Amino acid sequence: MTSEVLLGVVNPNGTVYIVQITNLSSFLDFGDKYLNGYQSFKEFETEVYSKKYNIKEGNSQAINELNFLKFVQAKNLGVNVYKSVYPFSEFQKLTIVNSQTFPETCN
Numbered sequence: 753m754t755s756e757v758l759l760g761v762v763n764p765n766g767t768v769y770i771v772q773i774t775n776l777s778s779f780l781d782f783g784d785k786y787l788n789g790y791q792s793f794k795e796f797e798t799e800v801y802s803k804k805y806n807i808k809e810g811n812s813q814a815i816n817e818l819n820f821l822k823f824v825q826a827k828n829l830g831v832n833v834y835k836s837v838y839p840f841s842e843f844q845k846l847t848i849v850n851s852q853t854f855p856e857t858c859n
Contacts, residue, residue, distance in 0.1 A: 756772060757772070758772050758773075759771045759773075763813070765813060766837065766838050767813065767835060767836070767837050768835070768837070768840060769833060769835055770833070770834040770835075770836075770843065771831045771832070771833055772831060772833075773830060773831050774830050774831060774832055775830025775831075777830070778828050778829060779829055779830045779831060782827055782828075782829050782830075786800065800823075805820070805822060805826075806819050807819045807820055807823065814853065817835070817846060818848070818852070818853045820833070821847065821848050821853060822848065825848065832845060833845070833846045834846065843858055844856060844858065845858045
């Protein structure tokens with residue numbers, strides 16, 4: 753039996769992002785290192801997420817998508833990232849190709 757873990761979030765523009773955990777061990781290792789309590793999370797949020805990878809509320813959606821994918825690769829999170837917009841009939845797997853976000857249709 754296989755089991756999948758999916759996490760979803762909707763941004764203020766109505767874009768849906770789904771994170772599929774493909775390597776639970778890598779994902780848990782990341783959580784143990786960076787998300788093990790409130791203080792470690794706040795340090796991660798400020799130093800890694802915002803400063804190092806420049807993922808911020810004021811950025812364009814495209815910049816944050818690319819920077820988030822760079823973060824996912826660099827930290828070896830063991831996840832795939834998917835994106836959809838209303839009416840959610842098509843999802844795209846987001847990857848990086850030639851330093852650009854590449855949306856690959858997957859339905």
